[in-house]
Every structure is written in structure tokens, then in C-alpha cells.
Amino acid sequence: MNATGSMGLAVAVRPCCRLIAAQILPRCPHQHGRRIAALPFFPRCSRGRRHFSRCPCPLPPRRSAAAWVRAAVAPARDGAAVSDPRRLSTSVGPGPVPGGDKDFGRIFVQGLAAVKPLVIDSGEQPPAVEGEKAKKEAVEEEEDEDRSEVAKARLQSESEKEAWRLLKNAVVTYCGSPVGTLAAIDPAVELLNYDQVFIRDFVPSALAFLLKGEMEIVRNFLLHTLHLQSWEKTVDCYSPGQGLMPASFKVRSVAQGSNGEVEEFLDPDFGESAIGRVAPVDSGLWWIILLRAYGKISGDYALQERIDVQTGIKLILNLCLSDGFDMFPTLLVTDGSCMIDRRMGIHGHPLEIQALFYCALRCSREMIVASDGSKNVLRAINNRLSALSFHIREYYWADMKKVNEIYRYKTEEYSQDAINKFNIYPEQIPGWLVDWIPEKGGYFIGNLQPAHMDFRFFSLGNLWAIISSLATPKQAEGILDLIEDKWDDLVGNMPLKICYPALENEEWRITTGSDPKNTPWSYHNGGSWPTLLWQFTLACIKMGRPESARKAIAIAENHLSNDRWPEYYDTPTGRFIGKQSRLYQTWTIAGFLASKLLLENPELASILTFEEDLELLEGCACSLAKSPRIKCSRRAAKSHIFV
Ligand code: GLC
Numbered sequence: 001m002n003a004t005g006s007m008g009l010a011v012a013v014r015p016c017c018r019l020i021a022a023q024i025l026p027r028c029p030h031q032h033g034r035r036i037a038a039l040p041f042f043p044r045c046s047r048g049r050r051h052f053s054r055c056p057c058p059l060p061p062r063r064s065a066a067a068w069v070r071a072a073v074a075p076a077r078d079g080a081a082v083s084d085p086r087r088l089s090t091s092v093g094p095g096p097v098p099g100g101d102k103d104f105g106r107i108f109v110q111g112l113a114a115v116k117p118l119v120i121d122s123g124e125q126p127p128a129v130e131g132e133k134a135k136k137e138a139v140e141e142e143e144d145e146d147r148s149e150v151a152k153a154r155l156q157s158e159s160e161k162e163a164w165r166l167l168k169n170a171v172v173t174y175c176g177s178p179v180g181t182l183a184a185i186d187p188a189v190e191l192l193n194y195d196q197v198f199i200r201d202f203v204p205s206a207l208a209f210l211l212k213g214e215m216e217i218v219r220n221f222l223l224h225t226l227h228l229q230s231w232e233k234t235v236d237c238y239s240p241g242q243g244l245m246p247a248s249f250k251v252r253s254v255a256q257g258s259n260g261e262v263e264e265f266l267d268p269d270f271g272e273s274a275i276g277r278v279a280p281v282d283s284g285l286w287w288i289i290l291l292r293a294y295g296k297i298s299g300d301y302a303l304q305e306r307i308d309v310q311t312g313i314k315l316i317l318n319l320c321l322s323d324g325f326d327m328f329p330t331l332l333v334t335d336g337s338c339m340i341d342r343r344m345g346i347h348g349h350p351l352e353i354q355a356l357f358y359c360a361l362r363c364s365r366e367m368i369v370a371s372d373g374s375k376n377v378l379r380a381i382n383n384r385l386s387a388l389s390f391h392i393r394e395y396y397w398a399d400m401k402k403v404n405e406i407y408r409y410k411t412e413e414y415s416q417d418a419i420n421k422f423n424i425y426p427e428q429i430p431g432w433l434v435d436w437i438p439e440k441g442g443y444f445i446g447n448l449q450p451a452h453m454d455f456r457f458f459s460l461g462n463l464w465a466i467i468s469s470l471a472t473p474k475q476a477e478g479i480l481d482l483i484e485d486k487w488d489d490l491v492g493n494m495p496l497k498i499c500y501p502a503l504e505n506e507e508w509r510i511t512t513g514s515d516p517k518n519t520p521w522s523y524h525n526g527g528s529w530p531t532l533l534w535q536f537t538l539a540c541i542k543m544g545r546p547e548s549a550r551k552a553i554a555i556a557e558n559h560l561s562n563d564r565w566p567e568y569y570d571t572p573t574g575r576f577i578g579k580q581s582r583l584y585q586t587w588t589i590a591g592f593l594a595s596k597l598l599l600e601n602p603e604l605a606s607i608l609t610f611e612e613d614l615e616l617l618e619g620c621a622c623s624l625a626k627s628p629r630i631k632c633s634r635r636a637a638k639s640h641i642f643v
Contacts (some may be wrong), residue, residue, distance in 0.1 A: 015130070019115075025066060027058075029408070037186065039196055043045070044203060045506075046130070057335075059116065059532060072550070078562050082171075088217060091480075091553055093403045097310060097384075099521045101482055104606040105516050106352065111215075116525070125167055132156065139306060159557060159560065159561040159592075160464070160559075160592075160593065160596060161550045162561055163561075163565075163589045163590075163592055163593050164593065166185075166565065166584060166586075166589050167181065167208065167586065167589050167590055167593065169185060169203060170182045170185055170205070170380040170586045170589075171217065172197055173251070174220075174224065174251045174264055174266060175264055175632055176216040176469075177216070177220050178215070178216060179197065179217065179220045179221050179224050179251070179267040180197030180224075180249075181197060181201070181202055181205040181586045181590070182194070182195055182196070182197065182220050182585055182586060183195070183196060183197070183198050183201050183248070183585070183587070184415055184567065184582040184583070184584055184585045184586060185586070186572055186582040186583045186584050186585070188583065193248060193269065193273075193274075193556060195250065196248060196249060196250045196269065197221075197248060197249055197251075198248040198250035198281070198282075199225060199245055199246065199247065199248065199282075199283040199286055199287060200247075200282055200283065200286050200339060201248075201292075201336075201531075201586060201587040202221060203286050203289070203290055203587075204531060204534050204587050204590035204593075204594045205217075205586060205587070205590040205593040206218045206221065206290055206293075206294070207293070207484060207534065207590070207594040207597075207598075207608075208295065208593040208594045208597060210293065210298070210540050210588045211297075211594065211597040211598070211601060211604055212357040214599065215278075215294070215297075215300070218294050219294065219298075219300070219303065221290075222287070222290065222291055222294060222303070222309075223271070223303075223401065224249075224266060225245060225246070225249070225287060226287075226309060226312045227266075228245070228246050228249060228266060228268040229242070229243060229244070229245050229246075229284075229312055229315060229316075230299065232274070233268075233270040233272055235271075235277055236271045238632060239317070240270065240271075240279060241315075241319045243284060243312075243314075243315030243316075243317075243318055244270055244279060244280075244283075244284065244319065244320040244418065245270075245280065245283035245287050245314045245316065246268035246269055246270045246271075246280065246283060247269055247270065247271055247280035247283055247341070248268070248269050249266050249267060249268040249269065250266075250267045250269075251264055251265070251266060251267075252266075252267050253265075256450065274341070276335075276336055276341075276342065276343065277425075278334060278335070278336040278337055278341055278342075279333075279334065279337055280329060280337065280338075280341070281333045281338060281353055282337065282338040282352070282353060282356055283329070284295070284316035284319070284320075284360070285316070285320075285357055285359070285360040286356065286461075287312075287316070287355075288313060288316060288360040288363045288364055288367075289356070289359055289360055289363055289608065291303075291304055291309070291313070291367065292304070292364070292366060293607040293608050295367070295483060296606070296607040297348070297604065297607045299364055299593055304367045310368065310369060310374075313364050313367060313368060314368070314374075314377060316360070317361075317364060317377060317380075319359075320357060320360075321377075321380050321381075321384060321480075328349060328387045328391060328448075329384055329387035329390075329391050329446075329494045330349035330352050330354050330357075330388065330391060330392070331348065331349065331352075331354060331357050332348065332349060332354050333348070333349075333350065334347050335347035335502075336354070337350075337353060338350065338460075339351045339352065339353070339460055339498070340354055340498065340499075340524045342512075342515060342517065342518060342524060343511075343512055343513050343515060343518075344499075344503075344511065344518060344524050344525065345447075345454065345511040345512070346446065346447060346454075346458075347571065348447055348448075348449045348452075349447055349448055349449060350446060350447050350458070351392075351396060351444050351446050351447065351458050351461030351462070351465070352458055352460045352461040353461075354388065354392055354396075354461065354470075355385070355392075355460070355461045355463075355464035355465045355468060356464055357388070357461075357467050358388050358392070358464075358465075358470040359464055359467065359468035359470070359610070360390065361381050361384060361385050362385065362387070362468060362469075362610050362613075365378065365381050365382070365385070366382055367383075382616070382619060383619070384469055385613075385616050386616050386617070386619035386620035387620065388470075389470055389616060389620065390620045392444060392465070392470055393470075393471065393472055393475065395421070395422070395446040395448055395471075396442070396448055397442060397443075397444060397445075398433075398437070398441025398442055398443060398445050398455065399437065399441065399443075399478060400437055400438070400439055400442070401431060403433065403437050404427060404627075405430060406424060406426055407426050408426070409425075409426050411423055411424075411425055411426075418620050419423060420450065422449070422450055422451060422452075422453075423450060423451045424451060424452075428452070429455070432501055433455050434487070436483040438481070438482055438486070438491075439483060440476040440478075440485065440486075441477075441478040441479065441480075441481030441482035442475065442479070442482060443457050443462050443478070443479050443481070443482050444461060444465055444471070444475075445457075446458045446461070446499065450526060452609070456500065456501065457482075457490070457497075457499060457500045458497050458499045459490070459496045459498060459500070459529075459532050459535075459536075460498070460532060462479050463535040463536055463538070463539045464535065465479070466480070466539040466543065467480055467535070467538050467539055467542060467608060467609050467610070468610050469609075469610045469611055469612050469613070472612070473526055473612060476539075476542075476543055477543060479539075479622075480539065480540065480543055480545055480548065483536075483548070484548060486500075488573065489501075489572070491552055491555065491574075492528065492558060492572070492573035492574045492575075493528075493555065493569070493573050493574045493575045494528040494555065494559060494569040494574035494575075495528070495529075495530065495532065495533050495536060495552040495553075495555060495556055496528060496529065496532035496533060496552070497526060497527070497528050497529075497574070498526070498527055498529050498568075499524070499526060500522055500526060500533065501523075501526060501572075502520040502521045502522075502525045502526030502572075503518075503520065503525055504520045508520055508525065512525065517580060519579075521570055521571050521572050522568075522570045522578060523568060523578060523579075523580070523581075526572070527569060527570055527576030527578055528568060528569040528570075529567070529568045529569075529587045529588075530556050530560060530565075530566070530568075530569075530591060530592065531585075531587040531588050531591040532591070533549075533552060533553060533556055533591050533592060534590075534591040534592075534594040534595045534598065535550040535591075536548075536549060536552055536595075537552075537553065537594075537595040537598050537599060538598060538605050538608055538609065539597060541599070541602045541605040542609045545570040546599060546602060549595065550599060551596075553592070553595050553596065553599065554593075556592060557592070558594055563577050563583075564583040565583060565584050565585055565586070565588045565589050566578060566581040566582070566583055566585060566588065567581045567582040567583075567585035567588060568581050569581070585606075616631055
């Protein structure tokens, strides 16, 4: 967790006039009969002061009954969106909400409806003749089994019931409407910024709500975070790009004047208060992924077609697709720019960011409305998708065969046809990998840079490579095979390891800068994070292997409620609750619920997954064919990208 605090930095945040943000969500002078004072625009820059987003939100009108059910998994409108630009809405405010008539109370009872009542046994048996006795015993045995199944189901429902209650408790409202969930509600420890709504943490909450038919909170979240995106943010005298989404935001209340008026503010953190001042690169990518999922399950495509929302997508893409000094199609970022938000040696081109980037590009391609104005961005997306998938499939993949190849690499090759393109010295193959790499299966390595391969296994990146079809079908199978094979290392007593193995001794000292929170087998350094469970479940469902997910969920379910829903676990097998782990961590709770719901409704996994896109592969093959330097690459394309 990157703690916030008044670090003495000059931070000025103000609504941006460049965008139409001011029109996106109008101010609300009256909320629930309370008058909210209208304030003038903030000054451009004021040292040492922090400004907040004002309450802009009329309560969303509610629409009747379960439109979402009809629209559930509405077929994606293929390729670039084809909608008529005239249908674009410039309307302000959150607007009608599918499923908005459901209240949270209803969410809790729904899960219980399916539980069969316990069969009450009176204990008295009628006399039975000899021949019937055996039959009767067999029936009784079966009934006993049934009863214990029912009891188990009831027990499970208890932890789900508790989880729903906790999730509801974590809901944050802004001007009377739900807009997100707090990161954790652990009364025992210092809050730091766990009392904020984190963009990445909200995704499993959103998924749980969506799968239960509760659309409103997700819609509000999408619109309010969009509003925050357009703000100017500065660290000292420098401003990052406009499309940056905050890591988190907080709803603050401030008393106005003497007559008890209260004004609510949204106060975003773009990393300008975070420890290490890391930019949350993943936030915008998650936002795009969630926007598509919301559209697919609610059928409310009008939201993604709104001009302000289209502009939001493009601003994020502008940041990701702009030209730089890069030689690779992967996104270049600093250390700690994603779920692992502290120094962990994941600067450069970490897999997690690449997988989310790929997924967000595929989502955007589906959502951006085709027009003359969007032609270029759609072309740029297609090109990047082709190049990115080729690069990751070819150069990040590690299996027995590939490691053996690297082991025999020649170095210092100077030519277009070099086999060892990135000049990897075979000595880099870590000792642990030699024994660990299984005969069957493989995985994507954590990072690739000139003369540097980070061979650690990072779960989130590998899972999203499966979910988004960044991996070939064969590679996706291979990753799940490896997880099965290395179950004790990656799942153990609590699914799932954030990365494997941990950095120890000198390596820990140098790579983390002696971080006392990221000690070996703790937190980001080889800790086990239950929130990864929903992503594992998605990947398993997509690959038709729900049994693995079921096994992992059962392990988690045995501990989570008793352990009070910790943020993470420590030790190589995940046996202890993390040293500094929060309890009642919301994305642990929501991830568990979302996993359960996904298993019950596997067809709904498609709101987040993608299938292989052959056109993209052809795109890549064509550009390789045009190149005079195709010898090696074309061979690679055949062997990897088309499988
Ligand atoms: C930790 C995690 C980060 C998460 C935050 C809030 O910092 O590393 O990914 O968003 O806590 O739960």
C-alpha cells in the first residue's frame, strides 16, 4: 500500500477546462433537500494546497426491473464499434441505470435461495424385514451423504453471506449514490489510504455486483472516475499526461458556513501522494476493461458511446500509444506501476502491464465508435495489438524447450538475423528454474529488457494473458498445466502467489532497496493474495477447466472467513496471515464472491474474456512478410503465433 499523507509536496488539482469535463457531470446545488454551495473554479496553481472535485451528481434516475437479465452477455458488437454517431449522447449525469431498482438488501438473500433445507431425521425407524435391510442401509448412506452435502452448502453460504454483508459495508456513497468500495475496513490498524476507493481494487467488487445484477454502483464508478481523469495533477512543477487515471480516490465531507451545510468532495490520488510517487499505469487499463464488462452484461452500450466516455478512452490510449524511444511494442513503465506498487524490480516492460494493456486495447477496439475522427486511433490499436501479441508470445514464453535454447545461446550477435536478439547471457538462468521448469507446460516470464530476462512467475500477468487471448491457446493450456504441476508452490495453503519465487538475501537487498515490507515470502515478494482467485477462476473457465478453480476456491473458503479476510498471506506455502496484512480487505472478499458467482454462471465469464483473433495474427504475419529481415521472425511466427 502506498500510504498517503501530507508529504509537503506542492500538489494542485483542479478541474480541467480543456476537456468537456465540466459538462460531464453538472454540479448539484440541491442534494436530498440539502443545499450544496456552488464554488467558483479553482485557481490554476496554488502551492501546498490541495483542491477537490466538487459534488456534481444528481441521483441517477432508476429504471425498472431486470433489463440486465435480458441483456446479459449481449453479443459484442464486433470489431470497431459500428454505431451511428448520431446516437452519441452528450447528456449529462449518470442517466438511467439498468438494474438500478435492486437494492443491496436483495443481493444478500439471492445467494441463499438455492440452498436445500436440512432433512430432519426423527431417529425412529420402522421395523424392517431382512432382505430390505441392506437396501435400506444403502439408501440411508446415500441420505447421509446428501445431508452432509447440504450441510456443506449451508456452511459455504454462511461465508458467502458474511462476505456479502462485508462488501455492502465497504460501499462508499457520494452525494447519496454508491460510487465504489473502500480498500479495507480493518479497525485494528492505521488507515493510511486503505479508506480510499482504489480503481484496481474495485474491479472484483464491480464484478460481484454486476454478476448479481447490481449495475448502478459500477455505472456511477465509471462516470465519476472518468471525471477525475481530466484533472490536472502536478508533482512539484511537473504534470503527468491528462489521460492518467487515479490510483484511488476518497470522498471527503467539508462543513460549509455556519448553517450546517455539508459539501462532499472527491479527492483523487494520482500517485502524487503515494510512497515513491508511482504512477498507477494500470488504473486506466482496468477502467477500460470494466467499461466493456459493464456494457456487455447490462446492455447499456449507450454509456460507452457517450462523447465524454469515448474521449476518456482515447485519452488513456493517447498516453499508451504515443511515440517514444521504444524499440519494443510493450509499454515502458517505472517500477511499482501496477498491483505491485512498490519497488520490486518490475520496471521496464513487466508482464502484468503488458497483459492488461493488450486486454484494454482489445476492449477499446470493440468500444470506440468508428468515424473519420477515430480512424487513426483504430488503426494504431490494430497495429499495436498485432505487434504486442507477437512480441509476448515469441519472446516472453518460457518452457523446457525454450530454457534449453537460452542455455545454449551464443551472445554478442550483431546482425538482423540474430537468434539471441536481446543478448541474454545464459548465466542469467536462475538456479531455481533449472529444477522447477516442468516437462509439460510453461509460462510467460515477468519482464524482458536488453540483456535481461526476469524469470520469476507473476500470476496476474499470466492469468490475464489467458483471459485476453494474448497467449496462444496452446500457451494458455501450458500455463494452467504449469499451475497444476506447481500447485504446492503457487497455490499451497492459499491461492495465489503474487510471484514465484521470492527474492532473498542480497538479491532482496539490491532489488527492493531493503524494503522491510517486501521481505522474502511476504507481501509483494512471494506473498499469497486471495484476490487473485477470481482471475484464476476466469482463466480456468475460459479454458474449460473449472475443476482447478473449484479446488482453489475450496482451499480459500476453508480459511478466509476464519482468518477475517486478510489482504495477503506469508511463507512459501501461504500458511500464515501476512505480517502487516490488513484484515477485512475488500478485494479479498469481493474476489471470493466473484469467483463463486463465476463458477455458478460460467457463461458470464465472457464479459471479461476474449477469443483468439485471427485477423490480428494475419496483420502481424503480413508486416513480417514485408520486412526484408524475415528469416528468423517468419519461422517464429509459424511456430508460435499460429498455434
Ligand atoms: C496494496 C497493493 C495494491 C492495492 C492496495 C489497496 O498497496 O499492493 O495493489 O491496490 O494495497 O488495497
